[in-house]
Amino acid sequence: MEEKKLSPKEIVGKIGLPTIIIAAFLVFILALGHFMGLSVATLLSDTVKRAGMNGILVLAMLPSIQSGTGPNFALPIGVECGLFGIVCAIEFGFTGWGWFFMSILLSIILATAVGYFYGKLLNAVKGSEMTIATYAGFSITAFMCLLWLLIPFKSPNMGWFIGQGLRETIQLDVIGASMILNDFLGFSIGPNFYFPTGMILFFLLFCFLVGAFFKSKHGIAISAVGSSNSFSEASGLNINRNRILANILSTILGAIGIVVYSQSYGYAQLYNAPLTMAFAAVAAILIGGASAQRAKVSHVILGVFLFQGLLTSALPVANRVFAGTDLSEVMRMVIQNGIILYALTQVRKGGKG
Amino acid sequence: MSDNLLEFKNVSKSFYGNQVLKNINMTVKKGEVHALIGENGAGKSTLMNILFGMPAIHETGGFEGAVEIEGKETHIRSPHDAMLEGIGMVHQEFMLIPGFTIAENIKLNREITTKNVVSRVLGKRMEGLNYKQMNADAQKALKTLDMDIESYTQVAGLPVGHMQFIEIAREIDKSGIKILVFDEPTAVLADAEAQNLLRAIRRLADSGIGIIFISHRLEEIVSVADTVTVLRDGTHVATKPIQETSAVDIARMMIGRAVTLDREEAADRMVSDEVVLDIRDLHVNMPGEQVKGIELSVRKGEIMGIGGLAGQGKLGIANGIMGIYPSKGQVTFKGKELPLNNSRQVIREGVAFVSEDRKGVGLLLDESIELNICFTAMQNQDKFLKNYGIIKMRDAKEIRDHAKQMIADLDIRCTSSQQHTGSLSGGNQQKVCVARALTQKPDLLLVSEPTRGIDIGAKKLVLDLLKRLNQEMGMTIIMTSSELAELRTICDKIAIVCDGKVAGILNPTDSDEAFGLMMSGITDIEERREA
Numbered sequence: 001m002e003e004k005k006l007s008p009k010e011i012v013g014k015i016g017l018p019t020i021i022i023a024a025f026l027v028f029i030l031a032l033g034h035f036m037g038l039s040v041a042t043l044l045s046d047t048v049k050r051a052g053m054n055g056i057l058v059l060a061m062l063p064s065i066q067s068g069t070g071p072n073f074a075l076p077i078g079v080e081c082g083l084f085g086i087v088c089a090i091e092f093g094f095t096g097w098g099w100f101f102m103s104i105l106l107s108i109i110l111a112t113a114v115g116y117f118y119g120k121l122l123n124a125v126k127g128s129e130m131t132i133a134t135y136a137g138f139s140i141t142a143f144m145c146l147l148w149l150l151i152p153f154k155s156p157n158m159g160w161f162i163g164q165g166l167r168e169t170i171q172l173d174v175i176g177a178s179m180i181l182n183d184f185l186g187f188s189i190g191p192n193f194y195f196p197t198g199m200i201l202f203f204l205l206f207c208f209l210v211g212a213f214f215k216s217k218h219g220i221a222i223s224a225v226g227s228s229n230s231f232s233e234a235s236g237l238n239i240n241r242n243r244i245l246a247n248i249l250s251t252i253l254g255a256i257g258i259v260v261y262s263q264s265y266g267y268a269q270l271y272n273a274p275l276t277m278a279f280a281a282v283a284a285i286l287i288g289g290a291s292a293q294r295a296k297v298s299h300v301i302l303g304v305f306l307f308q309g310l311l312t313s314a315l316p317v318a319n320r321v322f323a324g325t326d327l328s329e330v331m332r333m334v335i336q337n338g339i340i341l342y343a344l345t346q347v348r349k350g351g352k353g
Numbered sequence: 354m355s356d357n358l359l360e361f362k363n364v365s366k367s368f369y370g371n372q373v374l375k376n377i378n379m380t381v382k383k384g385e386v387h388a389l390i391g392e393n394g395a396g397k398s399t400l401m402n403i404l405f406g407m408p409a410i411h412e413t414g415g416f417e418g419a420v421e422i423e424g425k426e427t428h429i430r431s432p433h434d435a436m437l438e439g440i441g442m443v444h445q446e447f448m449l450i451p452g453f454t455i456a457e458n459i460k461l462n463r464e465i466t467t468k469n470v471v472s473r474v475l476g477k478r479m480e481g482l483n484y485k486q487m488n489a490d491a492q493k494a495l496k497t498l499d500m501d502i503e504s505y506t507q508v509a510g511l512p513v514g515h516m517q518f519i520e521i522a523r524e525i526d527k528s529g530i531k532i533l534v535f536d537e538p539t540a541v542l543a544d545a546e547a548q549n550l551l552r553a554i555r556r557l558a559d560s561g562i563g564i565i566f567i568s569h570r571l572e573e574i575v576s577v578a579d580t581v582t583v584l585r586d587g588t589h590v591a592t593k594p595i596q597e598t599s600a601v602d603i604a605r606m607m608i609g610r611a612v613t614l615d616r617e618e619a620a621d622r623m624v625s626d627e628v629v630l631d632i633r634d635l636h637v638n639m640p641g642e643q644v645k646g647i648e649l650s651v652r653k654g655e656i657m658g659i660g661g662l663a664g665q666g667k668l669g670i671a672n673g674i675m676g677i678y679p680s681k682g683q684v685t686f687k688g689k690e691l692p693l694n695n696s697r698q699v700i701r702e703g704v705a706f707v708s709e710d711r712k713g714v715g716l717l718l719d720e721s722i723e724l725n726i727c728f729t730a731m732q733n734q735d736k737f738l739k740n741y742g743i744i745k746m747r748d749a750k751e752i753r754d755h756a757k758q759m760i761a762d763l764d765i766r767c768t769s770s771q772q773h774t775g776s777l778s779g780g781n782q783q784k785v786c787v788a789r790a791l792t793q794k795p796d797l798l799l800v801s802e803p804t805r806g807i808d809i810g811a812k813k814l815v816l817d818l819l820k821r822l823n824q825e826m827g828m829t830i831i832m833t834s835s836e837l838a839e840l841r842t843i844c845d846k847i848a849i850v851c852d853g854k855v856a857g858i859l860n861p862t863d864s865d866e867a868f869g870l871m872m873s874g875i876t877d878i879e880e881r882r883e884a
Contacts, residue, residue, distance in 0.1 A: 217731060217738055217745040223720075224728060230714045234677055234706060235729040236697030294719065 016289040018342065019302065026309050033317040041192035043313045049182070050308040052196050053264040054284065055203035056257035057277065058304045059210055060250045061285040065295040066214065067246030068226035069122050070130040071285065075278035076137035077118055078254020080144045081111040086259060086268045087166060091153045095175040100263060107255035115251030119244030130292075134278070141275045148270045170268040178266040199264060206253070211297040213249075222246045226293065283307055283339040310335060356382045357424060358563035359404075359440075359532050364418035366399055366410065373399050373587045376418070380592075381532065381563040386554060388566045388574040388595075390607060391584035392662070392837070397567055400584070401534060405435045405442065422531070439531035441524035443538055449516055451509035456484070456491035458508055459523045465490070494522040497560070498553045514546030521553065525562075533557065534565045539573060540664070551577045569662050571600040571873040583607055604869025608837060629653040629829050630797060635682035637666070637673030644669035644680070645853030651797075651831060656823050658844030658861075659833040662872055666853040667833050668709055671799040675699055675706045677714065687796065700733045705795035707786045709802035709833070711779070715786040718775030722767055723756035725774050725785050730792045759788040763818060780811025787818065798822070801833040816843055837868055 012020060034040050057075065064072040072078075085107030094102045118136065125132045149165035157174050158166045172178040184198025213219045225232045225242040232239055258277075262268040285295055288303020311332055318331050359381040366374040374396045381387045391397050402410050403420065406429035410416060419426050422438055429435050449458050465487050466472075466480035491504035500518050508519065517538060524533055535554065539547040554577055558564050568574055574581055575595060583590040583606040590606045630651040637644035644666040651657045661667040673680035676696040684691040692698045708714035717725055730736040737752045738745040756770040763784045767777060774785050783803060790798055800819065804812040820843050822828045834840050840847050841861040849856045851874040859867055 212746070213744075215747050215749075217735075217747065220724070220728070220747060221732055224717060224732075227717050227719055228713070230677075230710070231717055233696060234675060234708060234714045236700045236733045238697075 018339075019287060019289045019306070022287050022306050022310065022339075026306060026313065029310070029313045029317050033313060033320075036317060036320045038316055038320065039192050041190055043316065045193040045195075046312040047305065047309040048200070049194070049196055049264065050312050051305045052182070052199040052203050053261045054257075054281065054308055055300070055304050056206050056253055056260055057281045058257075058284045058288075059203075059206055059297075059300050060253035060257055061281055061290070062210055062214075062295050062297065062300060063222065063246040063249040063253070065285070065290060065292065066219075066226045067222045067243050068229070068293065069243055069247060070133070070292050071278075071282040072247070072250045072254070073130055073133035073278045073282065074118060074137040074140075075250075075254045075281055076141045076274040077114060078111055078251040079258045079274040079277055080140055081114055081251060082107040082255035082258035083144075083262075083268060083270060083274070084110055085255060086262060087151075087153065087158060087170070087270075090157055090170070090175060091155045093155075096177055096180060099175055099177045100180055100259065103259045104256055107259060108252055111252040111255040112248055115248035116244060118251060119247035122247060123240045123243055137278055138275065141272065144274075145271050166270055168269070168271050168273075170270065172263060172266055172268060177263055180263050181260060182264050196264065199260060202260060206256070207297050207301060210249075210253070214297075218242075218245065279340060280307070280336055283336045286342075287339055307336075307339075358383050358385075358422065359565075360421040360424075361400070361403075362419045362421060364400070364403060364416055364420070366403065366416040368413055374403075374416070375588045377584070377589050378592075379582050379589070381565060383563055384558050384561050385580060386558045386564045386566055386578045388568065388578035388581040389584070390567070390569065390571075390574060390581060390603060392607060392835075395584040395607075396587040397584060399587075401442075401536065401565075401567070404429065404440060404532075404534070406431045436527070439527075439529045440534070441527060441530050441532070442534045442536065443517070443520045443524060444536065449508050449519060452507065454505045454507055455495070455502065455519055455522075456488045456504040458519055459491045459494060459504070459526050460487045461523075463527070490526060491522065494526040495519075497525060497556070498522055499549075499556070512546075514542055514549065517542060517546070517550060518553070521557075525557065530562060532563045532565065534567070536567045537569070538566075539568065539570060547573070569873050571603055571870065571875060574603065575600050600870060600873075600875060601866045604873070605864075605866045608865040608869040608872075625653045627653045629687055630831075631685040632670070632674075633683040633685075635670065635673055635680060635684060637669040637678050637680040639666075639669035639672050639678035642666050642669040642672075643853050644673055644850075647682075647850070647853070647855055649848055649855055651829060653829055654823070654827050655846070656819070656830045656832060656844045658840035658847035659831065659850060660835070660837050660840050660847050660868075660872070661850035661856075663835060665850050667835075667850040668801055669853075670850070671706060671801050671831065671833055672708075674704065674799065677706075677708075697733060700729065700793065703794075703796040705729075705790035705793045705798050707783075707790050707798070707800045707803060709805060711782055711786060711805075716774045716782060719773055721771045722760070722765070722774055722777075722785055723752050723770040726756050726759055726788045726792055727752045729789055730794075734793065736792075755792065756788075759792070763788055764814070778807075778811070780807040780815065783807055783811070783815055784818070787815070791822070796829065798828055798830045799833075800830060802835065803832065804834070804836065804839060812839070819843060 030040055030043060033043055060075060060078060061071045064070065082103070085103045088106050089099045089102040092102065121136065122129050122132065151166060153159065153166060158170050160167055181198040181202055182196035186195060186197050188194050214223060221237050222242045222245065224235070225237060225239050229239055284303040284307035285299055286303065287307045288299035288301070290296070290299040290303070314331055314335070357380050361377050361379045364374060364377045365372065377396070377400060389397055403416050411430065420429060421427065427438060429438060450461070453461070465483040466477070467483045469481050472479040488504045495502060495504060495518070498518050498521060500522070502515065508516065524530060538550055542550060551573060554564060554566065566574070566578055578595050580592060580594055581598060581603060582592040583603060585607060628650045632647055632649040635644055635647040641664055647670055659667045659670060669678065672678045674684055674691070676694045676699055680693050682693065684693065686702055686704065689702070691702060712718060717728070727737045731738060731747065735745070737748050737755070739748045753770055759765070760767065760770060765781050765784045765788070767781065774782055777785065803815050803819065807815070816839060819830055819832065823830050832840065832844060844861055846858055847861060848858045849868065849871040851872060856871045856874055859871065
């Protein structure tokens, strides 16, 4: 059973043609940027930073895909749990690392409870999980808008200057938490490249944990449920319970993901900000080579770097090429939604038994 | 003009080099009820598909031989052609629209229309329906069948017997109907309804229509048909006038195999008198394989066969015990009552299942052989796991070692234990399924259709394997199969299931007639033989 040499065709088959095309396009964009006089080092630095920021949010797609409920379009549910953890930790007066870990702890507790009920919801709507998930995400975002306005928090770091409720963006530098994870062991190479060591390590740690989980008894059971219901049932598995477990996990990862995201961004964004977060994460894992039914940790890592790389580099380059126009947001929407559209056309209808 | 309405001349058909029909000759005369009988897979459906010009035939290269209608060679290329030639089919499952009236269903797509203002402008599709004429036509068709029911009644809520008649009425309402095919028409009917139907068939034949009657109920055939043609394994066994034959005779022709059964008993078989599995009044709601009150006892160390025709419920038994389809009743295993509808508990009690649905239920096609083999034991018996306190991780080495052992023991042909099961051949997939069942170290092994879809060489290997497991490990095996010959090769006893119940239990050495009659639900074999 020695390793066989793979032919070029097999390599393409293994990585996936769309992934290779996107990767080639990214290289092309970077080269173009270089000739247009942009600093490639800056582009790469931004890419690494944004990949680290979004990494765990993309990782949140993995358990739900493996369990057969499709990419977690209800990521905003997890994100709102994380945001709630963040504002609670600020309200309780935590700062710096204390705030960071307290936010994560609180959001895990909340996400576990919310994820359980979300899983129950998905079990009630088998066959149309992705649509239901999308609207569950939208609904929770709207509901939380209401909550942010009514919540009687007193911390001056979060309130409006007049009136009640929380601000739309909450600055994290005032509590000493902006970039706190990024700067842990962070270092610069040259004037334009900064490596956010702490954040990347944190992301890789979670990749490792999730990867290990899917080699455990429960993880294998979830994967089996996702690939064949009838097989799993005949093997004595409780399908609904495994789906719930996977979605709790996904919600927790979404919650932790937003804490990491916010500290790197420097702000916690409330109200409508979480609304479309799921789409970028879904697009990233699909670019990485995952399908709506099967995903691996390698898809997450590859996908988040490719997708975020494309967004961060394509926009400045496009702005330089089409000078005078502001195509950046349009480009982002076209790329992101185009990728999701492509991936969803690949979904086999009705799933596998 | 000859009396022959329809004639098959030397019709042969192969699917991908696999010959399913060999030189079939069959003639249906005017006013004749011609019964067509054979076991599952004997070629009845293929022959009918040829008659109806189904796409399945033409997409796979057509057929050899000729079909003649009223003495003229006819090329039927599609079901529409068949309809134009006056060939109709009464479907086994009803194709009626519940919300429409009887007349609307009968006239569906052949509505009688009248012109109106709009249709003069926009064309024929806008013409109004002539309900009066349609109802009258429908009523006439119903009357031919001696049906006393108003044609404007809604179909929804009618008893199944009536629906069957509406199907027939629809066919005979078509002008120029010459040949009508009934495919297992009485399968879903109660006795009284079936009798009505048979009378109607007789009347239709008397009015000059040629009828092909497909059924496995031998008694019906004897009572209604004029002629019977028996197919077996794609060959034409015999065509006889019904007066010259009998149910016993037909049964023998249907089952009879030239091959002698090759049974060898090992000397040290350990079949004790202890009943290890006792099934009482088991009902299983498995679509297409309903079990309606099975009673069966299996002794320890025995290979029990379950046979019967498709759709009679034999497959439902194992699926019901395993909790895959909802079931009720009482199953006692090793002296303890087995919980129903609870796969996990049944597996833990030591029952393993090799499903007839290899690709759906039996395997994770996108996963490795080794995971497939170890999965059930891992999830239910905590084998192949390393315990790290809060989390149990898979033990990759133990899994691989075990899988390699199984691959060697069962001679699974693969490139490595990591190969995905989806890329294995049918026989090797079956061995992986058996390997997974064995990994559970079961006391009772349920095997359904173990040789379906695998080639002859592999069939023998799988059967030998089951025999070896039984002889060397004393494992009790219940094997369900549509292939009577293989049941008779390895089983100690064979329960024949008919209409969801055990019709009787036979020895493998019993006669062909006995099997044939019992499969069609006739149990008073001894009396018939003497008669």
